[in-house]
Amino acid sequence: MDEPRISGNTIVIPSDMVYLATVDEFISARLTKAGITNSTIADLAISVSEAVTNAIIHGNRNDVAKKVTVRIELNQTRVRIFVKDQGHGFDPDVIPNPTDKENLLKRVGRGIFIVRSLVDSVEFSFSDQGTELILKKNLARE
């Protein structure tokens, strides 16, 4: 199995949950260096962990030969993080509401709901090459 590869503001990992912490270290280091508040870093780190988890499990179906690519794009006013898998996509509009009474005690199904609550916008891009989530958050600096 390949190891994670970092190039500038991009990290590429094999589809193995063991690398979730590696992505978190990468994201947190880049955002800390950029002077972003701890609370905003946590919101983005949680969101990225959700997106990468979905990419590994649902997108790439835990196939370690398939990769997940995470890229950060920063400027003075906002951060965008791109999380791309090599899977066949899903319909984000048919995800059940995890706060409905019948779903409240389910162990899974909160990931995208949490992401939508923590960042300012979530875009989904589907192609033959895979699915890309684009997370955008406006910045408040310390």
Add this chain to the structure above:
Amino acid sequence: MKLTQREVAEVVVLEPKGKIMGGPDATLLHDRLHELINQNRKKVVIDLAKVEWMNSTGLGILISGLTTMRNNGGELKLARVTEKIESLLTITKLITVFENYDSVEAAVESFK
């Protein structure tokens, strides 16, 4: 994530530390909760003061622990929930499911 355990008056207090995000680390907490059930230890407090944040995987572990404890006549309670995690519990409405205390002592006392 690191996990330590102590006991206060027959109540097991679990103290995870770090981030709970899935992967091998998160199974520590899940496995420990299920080991406690197998050992018939059914009064459990999770002290979250040293957990920086958790994601939906972490929330799922808490829910799984809670429902398994309750199904076996036990209870899992939370103590010292940080602001970030309380926000997630509120967003997901799980704040209505868990008993949540400001101190470990208060959580332990609530079992009496």
